[in-house]
Amino acid sequence: MVLKIESLDSKKHDLLNFYCGKDSLDSYIRRQASQDLKKKVAKTFVLVDAPATKVLAYYTLSFYVVDTSVLEDALAKSLPRYPRLPATLLGRLAVDQQQKGKGLGELMLFDALKKSLIASEYIASLAVIAEALDEEAANFYLKYGFQRFKNQPQKLYLSMKSIV
């Protein structure tokens, strides 16, 4: 058995038995993720213990536009004075209940950051933006150096420059 992060494939992956404890994240992977992938709205990556196909964790990535007025002053000052700038959205990240506390959340976050950094070598992106469902989720991102947007505490960002 080997942990693998793969692009979502609804024909291959078992999406129906994913439970992370947050209904919106469970129903997204079961019902919406494949549609969003087909329509190029969001790209989902899933973690499986190959050759098993049950989804153990997933995250989504999309392009995003940041309103620079909501950035923390120190970062905003270092940027060109455009009202909006390009970024990458880590819209969802979830780990199955039975797998929590084993480092899989960190594994998925680091993989998402690595893919975001690689993509930014081709199409510019200032930061990775994470949308936290609640305070518990926000605390997870804060642990890894994400900072809150000024007026939207559930939205956090990590500058692309800080990803190595």
Ligand SMILES: CC(C)(COP(=O)(O)OP(=O)(O)OC[C@H]1O[C@@H](n2cnc3c(N)ncnc32)[C@H](O)[C@@H]1OP(=O)(O)O)[C@@H](O)C(=O)NCCC(=O)NCCS
């Ligand atoms: C938040 C979540 C992704 C963490 O996944 P996980 O696999 O349990 O986390 P890991 O085992 O990889 O933990 C890595 C580190 O983060 C810490 N951590 C985990 N959840 C945390 C939280 N909510 N707040 C602060 N730190 C947290 C762990 O203690 C660990 O730290 P350590 O290495 O210093 O011991 C998972 O609990 C989850 O899916 N939650 C429900 C969905 C959700 O809220 N997603 C967030 C974005 S919408």
